[in-house]
Amino acid sequence: MLSTRSIKTASKLWAIDTAISMIDLTTLEGADTPGKVISICAKAIRPDPTNLEVPHVGAVCVYNDMVKVARQFLDSSGGEQIPVAAVSTAFPSGRASIEVKQRDTEDAIANGATEIDMVIDRGAFLSGNLSKVLTEIVCIKEICGDRAHLKVILETGELVTYDNVRKASFLAMAAGADFIKTSTGKVQPAATPAVVLVMLEAVRDYYQLTGKKIGVKPAGGIRTTKDAIKQLVLVNETAGPEWLNPELFRIGASALLNDLLMQRMKMKSGQYSGRNYVSLD
Amino acid sequence: MNFEYSPAPESIAIVDIKPEYNLFIGGKFVPSKGGKRFESINPANEEVLSHITQGTSADVDRAVKAATEAYKKIWSKMSGAERGKYLFRIARILQERAREFAVLESMDNGKPIRETRDTDIPLAAAHFFYHAGWADKLEYAGVGEKPKPHGVVGQIIPWNFPLLMLAWKVAPALATGNTVVLKPAETTSLTALLFAEVCQQAELPSGVVNIVTGDGKTGELIVNHPGVNKIAFTGSTEVGKLIARSVVGTKKALTLELGGKGANIIFEDAPIDETVEGVINGIYFNQGHVCCAGSRLLVQENIKEELLEKLKRRMSMIRVGDPLDKNTDLGAINSRAQLTKIRELADSGEAEGAQRWSPECSLPNKGFWFPPTFFTSVSQAHRIAREEIFGPVLSVITFRTPSEAIEKANNTPYGLSAGIWTDKGSRILWTAQRLKAGVVWANTFNKFDPASPFGGYKESGWGREGGRHGLAAYLRGEH
Numbered sequence: 001m002l003s004t005r006s007i008k009t010a011s012k013l014w015a016i017d018t019a020i021s022m023i024d025l026t027t028l029e030g031a032d033t034p035g036k037v038i039s040i041c042a043k044a045i046r047p048d049p050t051n052l053e054v055p056h057v058g059a060v061c062v063y064n065d066m067v068k069v070a071r072q073f074l075d076s077s078g079g080e081q082i083p084v085a086a087v088s089t090a091f092p093s094g095r096a097s098i099e100v101k102q103r104d105t106e107d108a109i110a111n112g113a114t115e116i117d118m119v120i121d122r123g124a125f126l127s128g129n130l131s132k133v134l135t136e137i138v139c140i141k142e143i144c145g146d147r148a149h150l151k152v153i154l155e156t157g158e159l160v161t162y163d164n165v166r167k168a169s170f171l172a173m174a175a176g177a178d179f180i181k182t183s184t185g186k187v188q189p190a191a192t193p194a195v196v197l198v199m200l201e202a203v204r205d206y207y208q209l210t211g212k213k214i215g216v217k218p219a220g221g222i223r224t225t226k227d228a229i230k231q232l233v234l235v236n237e238t239a240g241p242e243w244l245n246p247e248l249f250r251i252g253a254s255a256l257l258n259d260l261l262m263q264r265m266k267m268k269s270g271q272y273s274g275r276n277y278v279s280l281d
Numbered sequence: 282m283n284f285e286y287s288p289a290p291e292s293i294a295i296v297d298i299k300p301e302y303n304l305f306i307g308g309k310f311v312p313s314k315g316g317k318r319f320e321s322i323n324p325a326n327e328e329v330l331s332h333i334t335q336g337t338s339a340d341v342d343r344a345v346k347a348a349t350e351a352y353k354k355i356w357s358k359m360s361g362a363e364r365g366k367y368l369f370r371i372a373r374i375l376q377e378r379a380r381e382f383a384v385l386e387s388m389d390n391g392k393p394i395r396e397t398r399d400t401d402i403p404l405a406a407a408h409f410f411y412h413a414g415w416a417d418k419l420e421y422a423g424v425g426e427k428p429k430p431h432g433v434v435g436q437i438i439p440w441n442f443p444l445l446m447l448a449w450k451v452a453p454a455l456a457t458g459n460t461v462v463l464k465p466a467e468t469t470s471l472t473a474l475l476f477a478e479v480c481q482q483a484e485l486p487s488g489v490v491n492i493v494t495g496d497g498k499t500g501e502l503i504v505n506h507p508g509v510n511k512i513a514f515t516g517s518t519e520v521g522k523l524i525a526r527s528v529v530g531t532k533k534a535l536t537l538e539l540g541g542k543g544a545n546i547i548f549e550d551a552p553i554d555e556t557v558e559g560v561i562n563g564i565y566f567n568q569g570h571v572c573c574a575g576s577r578l579l580v581q582e583n584i585k586e587e588l589l590e591k592l593k594r595r596m597s598m599i600r601v602g603d604p605l606d607k608n609t610d611l612g613a614i615n616s617r618a619q620l621t622k623i624r625e626l627a628d629s630g631e632a633e634g635a636q637r638w639s640p641e642c643s644l645p646n647k648g649f650w651f652p653p654t655f656f657t658s659v660s661q662a663h664r665i666a667r668e669e670i671f672g673p674v675l676s677v678i679t680f681r682t683p684s685e686a687i688e689k690a691n692n693t694p695y696g697l698s699a700g701i702w703t704d705k706g707s708r709i710l711w712t713a714q715r716l717k718a719g720v721v722w723a724n725t726f727n728k729f730d731p732a733s734p735f736g737g738y739k740e741s742g743w744g745r746e747g748g749r750h751g752l753a754a755y756l757r758g759e760h
Contacts, residue, residue, distance in 0.1 A: 004395070005608055006289035014283040201554050208590075236284060237598050244284060 003193070005233045012229070016264050017055055018244060019228040020047055023260075024085055024217065024252045026061040027281075028092075028185060037066045038073045039281050040254075045079040048261050049279065051268075057257065058246040059115055061085040064108045071112030085115035085151070089140060092155075092184035094119040098136055105143045116144055117151045117181060122158045125168060133168075137175035151179035151217055151250075156195045157187035165195055169202035179215035185252065190220025193234060200238040207239075216243070219252025225263040228256060254281070291394045291605045296385045298471065301332040304340055304494060305477035307347035308487025314339035316495070321470060324391035325604050325613040325648045333470045336493035338502050341462070344491040345508040348433040348460040351488030356460050357430060361417030368413030368456055370483040375406040375448075378479070382472055386444055387604045389471040391613030391649070392567055394605050404729055405448035408747075411731035412456035415752060419457060422749055425758035430458035431534055432510035434755065435503040437524075438473075439516045440466035440615050441570040441671075447473055449746050450513050451490060452731075457755040459511070460489045462503055466516075467496040468616045501527075509533060513754070515572070518669075518695075518740050525743075536744030536754045538572065538736060540669040541697030544690035545575030545726065546712065548683070549584050551702035555724065557591045560675070563700060563726040565599060565611055565653050569673040570619075572741075573698035575726055576670060578655070579686050582679040589657065589677065597640040599653050611673060614649040623651050623672030630656045630665035635676070661692060669695070683708065687715045696738025700726045719745075 007015055025044045027036055041060055048054040060070050060082060070084045086108035090096035096104075105116055118140050124132040137152055144150045152172035156165050172180050180199055183190035196218045203214045216239070222228055228251060235243045243249050258278045265273045301318055303310040318332040336344075356364070375382065382405075383397040392401075419428050434454045438446040443465060454461050465473035473492050480490050493499060497520070504512055504524050511534040514524050518539040528535050545563045547556055563575025580588050604612035614620040631637055635656040644650035655675040659666050665676045680686040690699055699718040701709050709723040719737040722728060729735070734750035736742050744754045 006287050007284075008287035008289075010283050011285050011287060018284075232284070241284065 002233050002237055003230050007229050007233070013264070013267055015229050015232050016225060016260050016267070019225070019232065019251065020257065020260050021055040021058055022246045022249055022251050023057040023257055024059045024061040024219070024250050025057045025257060026185070026219070026252050026254050028061070028063060028087060032063060032066055034066070034069045036281070037062055037069050041070050041073045041079060042077065043257070043279060043281055044082055045074065045077060047257055048264070054261070054264065056082055058250050059083045059085045061087065061117065061252060063091070064088060064104060064111070067108050067111040067113045083114040083149075084112055085117050086111075086113035087117045087119075087184070089118040089136070091117070091119050092186040094121050095123070098139060101136065102139060102143060105140050109143070109148050113148060115149045115151060116140065117153055119153045119155060119184060120168065120172065122155055125159065125164070130171060134171055134175050137172055137177060141176035149178045150176065151181045151215075152177040153181045153184055155184055155187055156182050157189050162194070162198050165198045166202055169199050170206065173202070173206045173214050177214060179217050179250065181217040181219055181252065183220040185220040188221075191218030191222055193230060196231060197234055197238060200235060200243070203243070204239045213242070213248055215248040215250065217250040217252055222251055222253050223255045224259050228260065286608045288603070289607045290603060291384050291387070291607065293384055293388065293605065295381050296388070298331050298385070302334060302470070302474050302494070304334055304336055304344070305474065305480075305490070305492040306340070306344045307491070308481065308485075310477070313337060314343070316340060319467065319496075321389065321468065323388050323648075324468075324615050325388075325645070327647050330388060331471065333467065333494045336464070336495035336499040336502070340493055341499065341502040341506055344462045344493050345433055345506050347488035348462050348491050349508055351486055352430075352432050352460040355486045356489050357458055359458075361419060361458075364455060364458065365413045365416035367483055367485050368409050368416060368452060371479055371485070372406045372409035372413060374479045374482055375402065375409060379403070379406070382444060382475065384605065385475060386472050387612070389469050390440065390443060391604055391615050393609040393612040394607055395609065396567060401442055401445045404731070405445045408445075408448040408452045408731045412452035416456040419752070419756065422752045422756060424753050424756045428457070428756035428758055430755065431757060432459060433508055434459045434461050434511045434513060435506065435509040436461055436463040437500045437503065437512070437514045437516065438463065438465055440469040441567060441572070443469040444472040444476065446515055447476060450515075453746070453751050453755050454513075455489065457752060459755055462491045462493060462509065464493050464495060464500050464503055467494070470494045504528065511535070511755070514538070521742065534754070536746070537742040538746060539697075539740060539742045540671075540695055541572045541574065541737065541741050542577055542667065542669055542693045542695045543573055543575045543698035543700070543718070544577045544579050544716075545700040546686050546690060546702065547578065547580040547584070547588060548686075548701075548703040548705075548708060549581040550704045551584075552704060552724070553584070553588065553591060556702045557588070557595050559700065559702060559724070559726045560592060561595055561599070564675040565673050566727050568612055568614055568651070570615060570671055571727065573720060573727070573735075575698070575700050576675060577666060577690075578675055578677045579680055579689055580677060581686070582681055585677070585679050592655070593638065593640070596653050596655075599640065599642070601642050601650065601652060602645060611653060614651050614672065617649055619671065620649040620651060623670055623674060626665055626668060626670045627654060627674055630659070630663060630676070633663045633665075635659045635663055635665060661689060667693065683712065687712065691715075691717045694740040697741035698722070
């Protein structure tokens with residue numbers, strides 16, 4: 001039902017710009033090089049070089065060892081306000097000792113990351129060892145302190161059931177997460193609307209219980225403007241309109257940005273542009 | 282911030298409403314013998330859509346004659362497989378013209394286009410497809426090896442799901458070899474008359490389906506006509522009782538699908554957000570104009586506050602307004618008379634001491650509108666806990682133990698539907714066994730399928746519609 005709400009004209013333009021400002025522009029590949037990272041950082045600052053009205057994205061999301069490269073480039077190129085998010089704690093599997101995960105996080109923050117995207121220990125969760133999951137999040141949160149925002153990745157594709165998603169959401173929020181995030185992007189299915197709905201209900205209920213607003217970040221599988229707008233409608237009618245900003249809602253994506261830009265150009269000019277009118281990365 | 286949903290009204294260019302309609306008898310639209318015309322209005326804006334004929338005694342006579350002739354000469358002699366082909370054809374035409382039907386139904390009835398598009402019309406087509414498959418397999422319907430049709434069936438349908446109720450009635454009647462004289466409700470005749478065009482388009486033999494429009498008086502003429510062999514009625518219990526009285530002592534077979542006061546039972550372990558969606562669907566679907574609506578919310582007392590908080594929040598998101606806008610969740614009340622009845626009952630709720638709650642919502646100035654509403658502090662003795670309101674009004678009642686829930690749920694003269702919400706499978710089975718309701722939904726509500734029989738206990742009706750059981754109502758076994 002919510003997927004057929006009609007978003008047009010001014011609302012659509014607002015939605016596109018809001019979605020752009022919510023993107024954690026991401027590159028998480030074994031083949032990432034400084035060149036590639038610099039390239040997405042440039043795109044993060046000015047998504048559409050031909051139109052400076054387009055807002056910058058929410059953050060740049062990279063592997064730990066690329067944090068420094070990203071931070072330096074952003075700082076030297078007018079992107080000081082854009083945070084760098086690092087995927088830490090033995091991303092994506094999380095299969096390492098807590099000492100390694102702590103060190104990983106320390107490293108990222110030392111290199112300039114102000115947002116930490118950690119993964120939960122799904123093995124511990126599925127074997128019923130919830131206290132291990134909780135303790136690890138608390139531990140990483142302590143390291144983050146007020147130096148970095150903590151996003152906790154549930155990897156919903158491995159938790160499988162909605163009951164698990166809700167349970168893990170509450171666990172993460174209780175342990176101190178600033179954001180709960182669906183997926184690493186390495187496991188399918190990722191940010192399905194149903195999973196995002198469950199997580200939005202969880203943050204809404206947590207807010208009602210504690211008065212604390214926790215953010216939500218779907219990641220993986222959101223590739224088109226239509227998908228992104230559906231997500232925004234879901235936010236609007238579930239958690240509520242106060243969640244419709246980058247402080248409380250982010251979208252982890254890479255390909256999505258170009259689709260948003262093409263739609264934006266179309267709305268402004270009335271003509272469809274082609275893939276070659278937006279930059280590759 | 283600017284995140285308003287834009288109006289997305291469905292174009293009405295697709296429908297062609299004639300300024301006046303005749304009766305459909307013997308395969309043709311024919312003028313009435315002496316019948317006057319009455320207005321049919323769009324309940325969302327009170328504009329006159331068309332003028333419908335009030336069928337007279339002479340008209341009903343002609344229709345029954347046409348149906349009898351078609352039955353004797355053609356339809357009863359045709360093989361089941363051949364009859365099935367006509368049903369398949371009708372089903373496909375309904376699908377092809379689905380948009381046209383959806384828009385017309387929304388204009389005539391006041392219900393949101395989202396519902397006519399996604400529920401009414403697809404389900405109507407599904408009923409024809411389902412029964413088309415049965416037409417040549419009737420010996421497996423469970424009423425003996427050589428089941429026979431009744432002959433001419435008089436069918437009277439309500440205004441809440443006009444085309445869908447027509448499909449529920451016409452599809453099994455035709456599949457089993459009966460011919461039909463059908464009367465749609467006087468406020469919602471237009472889709473039935475468009476269906477008459479579909480019968481022509483499908484080249485259904487003349488007289489197999491006859492449609493005589495009019496009010497209750499026309500219905501009475503059909504019920505009392507000696508040439509009619511079976512009556513199938515969906516509507517109020519009050520009228521159902523009158524029909525039962527007039528049919529008693531005749532050879533006419535009778536099925537009745539009447540009112541309800543369904544209990545939607547929420548146990549403490551229910552998945553709460555899903556449950557809230559189910560409650561919304563149970564009572565605010567189709568403006569609550571649903572005989573099987575979950576109009577009594579029986580909630581375990583220890584989760585009442587939490588559930589009501591969530592329900593209030595969810596109800597604030599309901600979008601009331603233009604039925605043709607695809608963003609609309611709740612449309613117009615079907616008629617002024619129905620609106621008056623809903624208001625009267627809601628006022629009685631307040632007068633008897635229940636507390637009323639509705640979200641803030643602006644209702645259009647013209648047309649018939651009632652906001653989504655619920656009442657708390659309702660006791661079993663209140664009128665709003667006993668009488669069918671047939672509108673978007675929910676009565677919230679609490680219980681403490683599962684057995685108390687059963688007692689309260691069954692404490693009604695009706696017995697059409699019930700819902701159970703719990704995480705525990707064994708509790709679903711325990712509860713369902715004890716509920717006196719024709720249909721029990723578990724962790725869902727208002728789910729319909731042509732293969733699933735539907736009907737009531739007690740004052741909610743006689744007989745079943747849909748599935749194998751529904752076929753039996755249109756067949757005579759060898760006795």
